[in-house]
Amino acid sequence: MRSLYWKIFISFWLSLLIFAGISFWFTSNYLESIRTETEQTSPRHNYRMYRLQAEKIALSQGINELRDWLKELDKREAVPYLLLDETGEDLLNRPVPLRLQQRVSRYAQRRGNDNEQNNADEQQTRHEHRDHDRRPHTIPIIVDNQRYWLLADYQSISLGRLLHRPRVIMIPILVAMLVSGIVCYLLARYLTWPITRLRRAAQQISNGNLNARVTPLLGKRRDELAELASDFDHMAERLQELLNSHKQLLSDASHELRSPLARLQVALGIAQQRNPEANKNELQRIELETERLNDLIGQLLSLSRLDNQQQLDTEPLDFDALVETIAEDARYEAQAQQRNVILVNNPPVKIDANAALLSSALENVVRNAIRYTPQGGAIEINSQLDTGTQQINLSICDQGPGIPEAMLEKIFDPFVRVGEARDRKSGGYGLGLAIAQRAVELHGGHISANNRTPQGLCIEIAIPGYLESK
Numbered sequence: 001m002r003s004l005y006w007k008i009f010i011s012f013w014l015s016l017l018i019f020a021g022i023s024f025w026f027t028s029n030y031l032e033s034i035r036t037e038t039e040q041t042s043p044r045h046n047y048r049m050y051r052l053q054a055e056k057i058a059l060s061q062g063i064n065e066l067r068d069w070l071k072e073l074d075k076r077e078a079v080p081y082l083l084l085d086e087t088g089e090d091l092l093n094r095p096v097p098l099r100l101q102q103r104v105s106r107y108a109q110r111r112g113n114d115n116e117q118n119n120a121d122e123q124q125t126r127h128e129h130r131d132h133d134r135r136p137h138t139i140p141i142i143v144d145n146q147r148y149w150l151l152a153d154y155q156s157i158s159l160g161r162l163l164h165r166p167r168v169i170m171i172p173i174l175v176a177m178l179v180s181g182i183v184c185y186l187l188a189r190y191l192t193w194p195i196t197r198l199r200r201a202a203q204q205i206s207n208g209n210l211n212a213r214v215t216p217l218l219g220k221r222r223d224e225l226a227e228l229a230s231d232f233d234h235m236a237e238r239l240q241e242l243l244n245s246h247k248q249l250l251s252d253a254s255h256e257l258r259s260p261l262a263r264l265q266v267a268l269g270i271a272q273q274r275n276p277e278a279n280k281n282e283l284q285r286i287e288l289e290t291e292r293l294n295d296l297i298g299q300l301l302s303l304s305r306l307d308n309q310q311q312l313d314t315e316p317l318d319f320d321a322l323v324e325t326i327a328e329d330a331r332y333e334a335q336a337q338q339r340n341v342i343l344v345n346n347p348p349v350k351i352d353a354n355a356a357l358l359s360s361a362l363e364n365v366v367r368n369a370i371r372y373t374p375q376g377g378a379i380e381i382n383s384q385l386d387t388g389t390q391q392i393n394l395s396i397c398d399q400g401p402g403i404p405e406a407m408l409e410k411i412f413d414p415f416v417r418v419g420e421a422r423d424r425k426s427g428g429y430g431l432g433l434a435i436a437q438r439a440v441e442l443h444g445g446h447i448s449a450n451n452r453t454p455q456g457l458c459i460e461i462a463i464p465g466y467l468e469s470k
Contacts, residue, residue: 004223008187015183022175043079043152050081051141051150058143066143067091080153085146097153104149107140194218194225198232208441210240265290312354312442319351319392319463320383322359327381330366338375341366344382349392351463353443358463361439364432365396365459372400372457391445391464398458402451411449412437433459 050073057066066083070092073081083091086108088101140147197214204212213236214229268286323346331341369379377399384393403411403418410416415430433449436459440447445463452458 004191004225007190007223011183011187015179018183019176019179022179023172026172026175043154046079047150047152054083054150055141058141058148063091063143080156082151082153083141083148084151085148091148097156100151100153103151107149108147191225194221194229198229201232201236205236205239210236210243212236265294312357314352314354314443316350317353317355317358318348319353320346320348322355323362323381323383323394326359326362326366329363330370330379333367334370334373334379337370339370339373340378341370342378342380344380346381346383347385349385351392353463357439358443361436362394362396362461364436365461368432369396369398369400369457369459373398374400389464391462394461394463396459396461397452397456399456402455402457403449405451408449408451412447436461 054066054069057069070081070083074092074094080094082094082096082100084096084100084104085091086104088096088104090096140149142148194214194217197217201212201214213233215226215233218226218229264286268290272287324343327341327343327346334341366379366381373379379399380395380397382395382397386393407416407418411418412433413430414434416434433447437447440461440463443463445461447459447461450458450460
């Protein structure tokens with residue numbers, strides 16, 4: 001079936017058929033039990049039994065208990081049993097058919113001239129001969145000197161009364177709930193299963209894994225959801241192709257720019273050697289711009305290599321020694337700019353990492369912090385060892401102006417700069433944090449940015465898998 005409509009349609013009718021089958025089976029058994037009960041006990045026998053019960057309750061407990069007993073009997077029995085007084089009114093104030101009222105009037109007239117003594121004699125006679133009385137309904141039940149007659153209204157048996165019996169109506173309802181619940185659960189699982197796979201694949205793609213696919217997980221399924229999964233996979237493949245072509249273009253362009261840049265630098269060197277004083281300012285400006293262009297191309301090539309790199313050559317590394325070296329080098333550079341670098345905490349620990357790549361990533365973050373810290377300010381480097389999560393948490397915080405909350409995640413994208421604080425005059429191209437992110441992720445870590453109070457920005461790096469404490 002290639003359409004969800006038919007699957008839902010068939011599920012609906014399947015649940016109806018199952019419900020009808022179970023209901024038919026239950027009804028057959030219920031009717032059979034009624035037939036068996038009828039064969040074993042006749043309606044006349046049931047009437048005699050209920051009349052004796054009513055008489056016993058009337059003699060020993062009174063009118064209130066008799067009324068409660070009659071209510072329970074009416075709920076339980078499909079045949080209406082009415083307890084009528086001499087005026088033809090029911091004890092429970094239920095509607096009384098005219099024929100029953102007339103019958104009670106005739107019974108009352110036959111005994112209308114009896115006195116109280118005759119009633120007592122009649123009561124004793126009833127106890128002695130009630131099993132042999134051919135018409136027990138003609139004998140009244142005496143309650144508080146008031147005569148009542150218990151009559152079975154067989155002609156008032158209806159489908160409504162049958163359906164109102166608890167055991168008749170509750171079992172079909174429970175069967176319907178059970179069947180519909182099972183079918184709806186299976187249908188919901190069938191419909192939501194591919195949606196769950198789509199959601200997980202979308203999360204993987206959003207996390208950078210463009211190899212995530214859904215169609216192979218659905219097997220031979222052929223419906224609208226399978227078509228959606230196929231379109232999703234096609235979209236993912238197209239995104240992967242576009243991203244790969246973008247990365248390849250960036251890498252190729254960077255390589256191609258290196259050759260003319262090298263020739264430009266050679267020509268500039270020759271011009272400076274032939275006539276050092278002529279156009280000195282212009283030549284110095286050209287040299288500065290070529291150095292910047294060379295630095296930009298170098299960062300682009302580094303980013304391209306990291307994007308295309310899947311595995312690292314790692315070795316055991318003293319992480320505390322690496323952090324201390326980077327802090328010392330940064331302190332020397334910061335002092336020349338009237339800034340300071342403070343190493344708050346640096347516990348001894350070994351990790352498995354690529355020293356050159358990780359060192360380059362941390363240097364990019366620290367130099368970025370130095371760049372935006374005002375004169376007289378300080379950069380804080382804090383390293384913590386979390387034994388619970390088995391990772392090293394490194395934070396590098398500056399005292400700069402910070403960045404808007406909406407840009408905290410975007411600053412790790414290539415060429416992203418935040419306002420005037422991160423324009424080209426500051427010396428950055430928006431690639432340092434992007435390179436740092438790729439390097440940290442290749443080590444299985446995570447990098448994030450948070451504003452600090454009252455001002456400043458903290459770059460937090462988590463690198464899992466420390467080997468051992470020294």
